[in-house]
Amino acid sequence: MSENKIPYKIYLSEDEMPKTWYNLRADMKNKPAPLLNPGTLQPMTAAELEGVFCRELVQQELDGDTPFFEIPQEIRDFYKMYRPSPLVRAYCLEEKLQTPAHIYYKFEGNNTSGSHKLNSAIAQAYYAKKQGLKGVTTETGAGQWGTALSMACGYLGLDCKVYMVKCSYEQKPFRREVMKVYGASVTASPSETTEVGKKILAEFPGTTGSLGCAISEAVEAAVSREGYRYVLGSVLNQVLLHQSIIGLEAKTALDKYGVKPDIVIGCAGGGSNLGGLIAPFMGEKLRGERDYRFIAVEPASCPSLTRGEYRYDFCDTGMVCPLAKMYTLGSGFIPSADHAGGLRFHGMSSILSQLYADGLMEAVSVRQTDVFEAAEYFARVEGILPAPESSHAILAAINEAKRCKETGEEKTILFGLTGTGYFDLVAYEKFHSGEMKNVVPTDEDIARSLAQLPKVD
Amino acid sequence: MSENKIPYKIYLSEDEMPKTWYNLRADMKNKPAPLLNPGTLQPMTAAELEGVFCRELVQQELDGDTPFFEIPQEIRDFYKMYRPSPLVRAYCLEEKLQTPAHIYYKFEGNNTSGSHKLNSAIAQAYYAKKQGLKGVTTETGAGQWGTALSMACGYLGLDCKVYMVKCSYEQKPFRREVMKVYGASVTASPSETTEVGKKILAEFPGTTGSLGCAISEAVEAAVSREGYRYVLGSVLNQVLLHQSIIGLEAKTALDKYGVKPDIVIGCAGGGSNLGGLIAPFMGEKLRGERDYRFIAVEPASCPSLTRGEYRYDFCDTGMVCPLAKMYTLGSGFIPSADHAGGLRFHGMSSILSQLYADGLMEAVSVRQTDVFEAAEYFARVEGILPAPESSHAILAAINEAKRCKETGEEKTILFGLTGTGYFDLVAYEKFHSGEMKNVVPTDEDIARSLAQLPKVD
Numbered sequence: 001m002s003e004n005k006i007p008y009k010i011y012l013s014e015d016e017m018p019k020t021w022y023n024l025r026a027d028m029k030n031k032p033a034p035l036l037n038p039g040t041l042q043p044m045t046a047a048e049l050e051g052v053f054c055r056e057l058v059q060q061e062l063d064g065d066t067p068f069f070e071i072p073q074e075i076r077d078f079y080k081m082y083r084p085s086p087l088v089r090a091y092c093l094e095e096k097l098q099t100p101a102h103i104y105y106k107f108e109g110n111n112t113s114g115s116h117k118l119n120s121a122i123a124q125a126y127y128a129k130k131q132g133l134k135g136v137t138t139e140t141g142a143g144q145w146g147t148a149l150s151m152a153c154g155y156l157g158l159d160c161k162v163y164m165v166k167c168s169y170e171q172k173p174f175r176r177e178v179m180k181v182y183g184a185s186v187t188a189s190p191s192e193t194t195e196v197g198k199k200i201l202a203e204f205p206g207t208t209g210s211l212g213c214a215i216s217e218a219v220e221a222a223v224s225r226e227g228y229r230y231v232l233g234s235v236l237n238q239v240l241l242h243q244s245i246i247g248l249e250a251k252t253a254l255d256k257y258g259v260k261p262d263i264v265i266g267c268a269g270g271g272s273n274l275g276g277l278i279a280p281f282m283g284e285k286l287r288g289e290r291d292y293r294f295i296a297v298e299p300a301s302c303p304s305l306t307r308g309e310y311r312y313d314f315c316d317t318g319m320v321c322p323l324a325k326m327y328t329l330g331s332g333f334i335p336s337a338d339h340a341g342g343l344r345f346h347g348m349s350s351i352l353s354q355l356y357a358d359g360l361m362e363a364v365s366v367r368q369t370d371v372f373e374a375a376e377y378f379a380r381v382e383g384i385l386p387a388p389e390s391s392h393a394i395l396a397a398i399n400e401a402k403r404c405k406e407t408g409e410e411k412t413i414l415f416g417l418t419g420t421g422y423f424d425l426v427a428y429e430k431f432h433s434g435e436m437k438n439v440v441p442t443d444e445d446i447a448r449s450l451a452q453l454p455k456v457d
Numbered sequence: 458m459s460e461n462k463i464p465y466k467i468y469l470s471e472d473e474m475p476k477t478w479y480n481l482r483a484d485m486k487n488k489p490a491p492l493l494n495p496g497t498l499q500p501m502t503a504a505e506l507e508g509v510f511c512r513e514l515v516q517q518e519l520d521g522d523t524p525f526f527e528i529p530q531e532i533r534d535f536y537k538m539y540r541p542s543p544l545v546r547a548y549c550l551e552e553k554l555q556t557p558a559h560i561y562y563k564f565e566g567n568n569t570s571g572s573h574k575l576n577s578a579i580a581q582a583y584y585a586k587k588q589g590l591k592g593v594t595t596e597t598g599a600g601q602w603g604t605a606l607s608m609a610c611g612y613l614g615l616d617c618k619v620y621m622v623k624c625s626y627e628q629k630p631f632r633r634e635v636m637k638v639y640g641a642s643v644t645a646s647p648s649e650t651t652e653v654g655k656k657i658l659a660e661f662p663g664t665t666g667s668l669g670c671a672i673s674e675a676v677e678a679a680v681s682r683e684g685y686r687y688v689l690g691s692v693l694n695q696v697l698l699h700q701s702i703i704g705l706e707a708k709t710a711l712d713k714y715g716v717k718p719d720i721v722i723g724c725a726g727g728g729s730n731l732g733g734l735i736a737p738f739m740g741e742k743l744r745g746e747r748d749y750r751f752i753a754v755e756p757a758s759c760p761s762l763t764r765g766e767y768r769y770d771f772c773d774t775g776m777v778c779p780l781a782k783m784y785t786l787g788s789g790f791i792p793s794a795d796h797a798g799g800l801r802f803h804g805m806s807s808i809l810s811q812l813y814a815d816g817l818m819e820a821v822s823v824r825q826t827d828v829f830e831a832a833e834y835f836a837r838v839e840g841i842l843p844a845p846e847s848s849h850a851i852l853a854a855i856n857e858a859k860r861c862k863e864t865g866e867e868k869t870i871l872f873g874l875t876g877t878g879y880f881d882l883v884a885y886e887k888f889h890s891g892e893m894k895n896v897v898p899t900d901e902d903i904a905r906s907l908a909q910l911p912k913v914d
Contacts, residue, residue, distance in 0.1 A: 007471045008537040014464045080465040081549065081840045092538065092612075110567050112842040112877070154837040155549075174882040181836055181885055379638055380611040383538045385569040420569070422879045425631040428638055 008091060010253040012084040018248040019071055021241045023060075024279045024351060026067035027286040030358055032237065032350035033325035035061075036312060041456055044322050052219060054229050056127040060238040069241060071123075078122045078155065079245070082111035087253040088382075088417075094401070096381045101404035103397060104261070105417040106250040106277065107384065112178070115342075115387065115419030116273050117148035117233050120242035124231040125152035125160075134227035135159025139189065139214030141168055142341025142389075143175030144419060145233030146184070154182035161228075163189040163217045166209035168341065175423050189214040196220050196318065211344070212317020212331065219320065234270030235315060235324065235349050243276025250414065251280045261292065261414035263400055267392035268296040268305065268363070269342050271349030277416040278361075285360065294361040295400075296352065297392040299371070300440045302335040304328055304348045305356055305363035307446055312456035313347055323456060326353040329441070330449030336439035338368055339427035340388040346449075364396060367438045371395050372431040375421070387419040388427055465548060467710040469541040475705040476528055478698045480517075481736045481808060483524035484743040487815055489694065489807035490782035492518075493769060498913055501779050508680060509687050513584040517695040526698060528580075535579045535612065536702070539568035544710040545839075545874075551858070553838045558861035560854060561718070562874040563707040563734065564841065569635070572799075572844065572876030573730050574605035574690050577699035581688040582609035582617075591684035592616025596646065596671030598625055599798025599846075600632030601876060602690030603641070611639035618685075620646040620674045623666035625798070632880050646671040653677050653775065668801070669774020669788070676777065691727030692772060692781070692806050700733025707871065708737045718749065718871035720857055724849035725753040725762065725820070726799050728806030734873040735818070742817065751818040752857075753809065754849040756828070757897045759792035761785055761805045762813055762820035764903055769913035770804055780913060783810040786898070787906030793896035795825055796884035797845040799875075803906075821853060824895045828852050829888040832878070844876040845884055 025031055034043040049058040060069060071079075090103040108116035128136050135158050140146025146162040153160035162184050169176055169188040179186050189209045190197040194217045200207065207213075215232075222230035233239060254261065264281050266274035274296055284290045296305055304327045313328040315321040328347035329335075335344045348356075355361045375391035377398070378384070386394060397415040404411050421428065430436045482488055491500040506515040517526060528536075547560040565573035585593050592615050597603030603619040610617035619641050626633055626645040636643050646666045647654040651674045657664065664670075672689075679687035690696065711718065721738050723731035731753055741747045753762055761784045770785040772778040785804035786792075792801045805813075812818045832848035834855070835841070843851060854872040861868050878885065887893045 009471075011468045014466075112836070112840055112879075114879075151840060155840065173886070174879070177882040177886050177889075178842060178879075180889060181833055181842060183837065376638055379569070380640065383569060383608060383612065385635060385638060422569075422571075422631070422635075425634040429630070429634050432634075432637060 006089050006257050009086040009088050010256065011086055012249060012253055014080055016252055017076070017079065017084050018245055019076065020068040021071055022244040022248055022279050022283065023063065023067055023069060023241050024244070024282060025064040025237065027283045028354065030354055031064045032354045035322040035324055036456065038314065038320060038323060051223060052230050054124070054127045054131050054133065056130070057124060057238050060241055061236060072126060075123055075126050082118065084249050085110060087250050090382055092381050093378065097398065097401050097405065099401040099405040100408060100410040101401040102410065102412045103401055104254070104412070104414045106246055106414070107417045108246060109384070109387070109417065109420035113144060113148035113151055114422060115144040115148065116243060116246055116276065117145045118151060119245050120233060120239045120272065121145070121148035121152040123242040125149065125156050125158055128229055129156045129158050133229055135161065136229055136231045137161040137163070137218040137222040138231050138233070139163045139211060139218045141165050141211045141344065143168060143172055143423065144342055147175060147178050148233070149231065150179040150182035150184035153184065160184040161221055162186045163191070163214040163221070165189055165211055165214050171426065172423060189217050191217065194220045210317055215316040216318035216320055234272040234345065235347070237351060239272045240275035240279070240349060240351055243272050244279040246273065246276040246416065247279040247281060250277065259412060260290070262411040263293045263295060263413045265295045265297060265393050265396050265400070265413065265415040267343060267389050267416070267418065268298045268348065268352065269389065270345045271352040273416050273418045275349055275352055282355065282360065295396055296356070296361060296363040297396040298363065298365050299338055299340055299343050299392065300365040300367050300438065301338040302329065302344050303365040304346060306365045309450055310353060310357050313453055315347065324350050326350050327356065329446055330453055332452050333446070333449040339424065339430070340371070340392065342389040343392065366392055366395050369431065369436050369438055372428065372436065374398055384417065385421045386417060387421045388424050390418040393417070463546050463714050466543040466545050467713065468543055469706060469710055471537055473709055474533070474536065474541050475702055476533065477525040478528055479701040479705055479736050479740065480520065480524055480526060480698050481701070481732070481739060482521040482694065484740045485811065487811055488521045489811045492779040492781055493913065495771065495777060495780060509676060511581070511584045511588050511590070511686050513587070514581060514695050517698055518693060529583060532580055532583050539575065541706050542567060544707050547839055549838050550835065554855065554858050554862065556858040556862040557865060557867045558858040559867065559869045560858055561711070561871045563703055563871070564874045565703060566841070566844070566874065566877035570601060570605035570608055571879060572601040572605065573700060573703060573733065574602045575608060576702050577690060577696045577729065578605035578609040580699040582606065582613050582615055585686055586613045586615050590686055592618065593686055593688045594618040594620070594675040594679040595688050595690070596620045596668060596675040598622050598668045598801065600625060600629055600880065601799055603643070604632060604635050605690070606688065607636040607639035607641035610641065617641040618678055619643045620648070620671040620678070622646055622668055622671050628883065629880060646674050648674065651677045667774055672773040673775035673777055691729040691802065692804070694808060696729045697732035697736070697806060697808055700729050701736040703730065703733040703873065704736040704738060707734065716869060717747070719868040720750045720752065720870045722752045722754060722850050722853050722857070722870065722872040724800060724846050724873070724875060725755045725805065725809065726846065727802045728809040730873050730875045732806055732809055739812065739817065752853055753813070753818060753820040754853040755820065755822050756795055756797055756800050756849065757822040757824050757895065758795040759786065759801050760822040761803060763822045766907055767810060767814050770910055772804065781807050783807050784813065786903055787910055789909050790903070790906040796881065796887070797828070797849065799846040800849065823849055823852050826888065826893055826895055829885065829893065831855055841874065842878045843874060844878045845881050847875040850874070
């Protein structure tokens with residue numbers, strides 16, 4: 001059997017690493033809807049976007065036709081410091097589950113940011129530097145994106161201002177400290193450093209902040225300063241473009257051994273990892289070359305695909321950012337205090353939303369305690385302590401593998417292991433002590449949140 | 458230039474991974490001195506050691522002649538989950554330093570234990586399992602060893618009891634929590650679970666514990682239980698044998714590209730990493746095949762090689778363990794509250810001590826704040842957040858590279874990057890805030906500690 005020749009970990013050589021990103025939109029018949037200007041409700045123009053984002057990133061954001069974008073040599077050199085990431089054959093997990101399924105995972109956690117976020121952070125920082133900017137601003141909730149951007153900026157000598165949601169700032173001092181090691185300035189949001197921050201603090205003196213508020217502060221900090229732009233770690237088309245490196249590497253590695261996955265699984269918050277992982281496989285499906293099942297896994301506490309509505313909505317709670325057409329729970333939706341901070345976004349990337357609307361992708365939602373049970377099981381069997389976000393995909397992959405055991409089908413499953421859980425041990429502790437709860441929104445919660453949105457379509 | 462062909466990271470294929478460990482003692486003309494029974498002061502016999510350690514590990518401990526030990530298939534399979542570890546060419550660091558030196562590092566941090574300790578943990582757990590034991594006990598200070606052993610035992614389904622120094626237990630709740638994820642029971646030491654623990658608590662009610670006390674508790678917990686043995690993560694010959702995988706992989710990777718290091722550098726606490734990294738290179742030197750410079754880097758706060766005495770001493774503070782002949786500061790020596798917990802052992806492995814006594818290896822000691830400065834510099838340039846322990850080697854490597862810049866010599870430097878600093882951010886924070894101190898023992902401190910030792914030689 002050729003299977004015996006497949007190593008535990010497939011590493012590409014540096015020559016085999018992708019030299020281009022793949023723009024999935026180029027193969028989509030139904031393109032994702034454009035971003036709208038929150039004032040005029042007209043599609044955002046390049047000129048409008050360039051006030052907030054770097055020039056080349058705006059081009060990538062708006063370009064739905066060019067299938068491949070060359071990865072600049074400087075970014076490829078940076079990628080070589082922590083990529084190619086391993087494609088792992090989960091032999092131990094297969095044996096433990098006694099499943100006929102073959103399970104592979106693309107592991108993106110072997111870098112100091114601890115997740116796939118670095119793939120887009122270095123690209124966005126690079127274009128900012130190339131444009132001659134002084135620095136960038138951003139927000140971070142769980143902290144993965146802020147850490148990744150700090151690393152990229154530290155490497156390029158670019159100033160980096162991170163607005164960190166206050167409750168995370170206080171609960172995750174280590175995340176904050178890593179960013180400082182890389183030279184970033186980290187501000188608890190809301191803060192007195194912006195007008196919007198001051199306003200919120202005056203209105204809600206004791207608030208511990210929210211992602212929506214941190215976005216508003218970061219945007220203000222960028223547009224009110226000479227030589228700064230705002231950057232974002234998920235949702236946007238440009239981010240999915242950069243993250244296609246995940247899927248391209250995975251596909252090249254599998255192709256080397258003649259392996260074709262039947263099912264591709266990823267966790268889904270804003271969509272950066274899932275969109276990147278599935279990109280080249282979905283491209284084949286869109287071009288009619290091969291069929292795959294794609295499964296987006298989201299938390300039951302924040303189920304934008306499975307229980308949201310497909311419509312235009314703001315990307316931020318403050319309703320100052322452009323509107324995107326997406327599956328959304330409403331920009332005012334506040335998910336329960338879940339421990340998968342990276343999946344607590346109210347909407348889903350426009351690209352993934354369109355694919356889901358077109359029936360090209362499935363979605364499931366899973367309960368937090370089940371996720372942590374899968375996480376711990378995986379840690380003991382495969383050795384890696386997974387991030388709570390990544391563990392959503394682990395749970396779905398295990399469920400599919402168990403189904404194969406029942407049916408006797410020898411399916412090939414590929415999932416994205418986006419990151420490590422070293423900074424999530426408070427959550428693991430809550431799971432162990434039995435304190436972890438599963439709080440799921442009611443239909444009324446979601447309806448109430450959606451009812452507050454302006455009608456655009 | 459052939460140099461251009463050397464990738465950023467050299468990964469061996471699974472076929473190229475070592476199938477045997479290398480026993481450096483076999484090539485040493487002056488063998489390391491044997492362990493002595495603390496009661497009789499006679500060399501420990503296999504029978505005596507087997508009361509505390511697993512049978513096969515005792516054989517490895519006592520065998521100074523067999524050059525190679527086959528790595529059992531089960532251990533090789535486990536190694537494949539996180540090995541081969543990358544050998545990294547530090548192109549970015551070289552460029553930043555503007556040095557003609559070529560710098561390589563063997564990175565052992567890409568596994569959940571975060572360090573090289575897993576290499577010996579899985580071996581020791583495997584032999585315990587093979588002997589039909591129920592479980593193992595150990596102590597942990599900084600927590601790397603305890604985490605590694607928990608992972609290995611979790612994988613093999615072996616019970617694992619970790620005695621964690623109480624101040625670490627309280628200061629590092631995340632380390633403790635990782636061990637629990639892997640199913641280990643973690644007890645703050647001193648505890649009421651052992652006689653020696655009770656005695657210490659009665660005598661010093663408010664004590665926050667010490668490594669020496671935790672060792673005593675772990676040993677008692679093993680010998681007082683049916684089906685348990687004690688395991689240790691450094692110092693012992695068997696540990697250096699297992700850790701030779703580091704050096705063997707590094708040498709194979711360099712040999713593939715025809716690269717020969719001029720200088721090999723490692724941090725040195727008990728000696729597990731340094732002994733493993735240098736093993737095959739030192740073997741060549743001992744056999745007269747090639748010359749190398751070897752540099753052990755230790756903290757100025759715990760300078761066993763550079764300021765200690767070469768003599769018999771106890772391995773534990775409680776003076777119940779066997780005596781080893783080693784460079785030591787005295788088993789009663791208490792280093793200042795340094796943040797490189799893994800390097801705070803009072804003595805050095807007998808193998809490395811003998812090599813140092815024979816002039817085959819150099820040693821330097823470095824100050825804590827200089828270490829953290831190098832750590833942060835390295836993090837920004839090479840992307841990896843290093844452990845404080847590992848950063849001792851980084852600092853020495855940077856110093857050697859700077860020397861090359863002055864002299865114009867194109868030397869090849871290899872150092873061991875033993876682990877990551879994700880659980881050491883309290884230390885980084887202290888460094889940033891300027892609170893970090895350099896406390897170095899006086900000559901009187903060391904003399905006083907050594908004066909308390911029994912005369913054996």
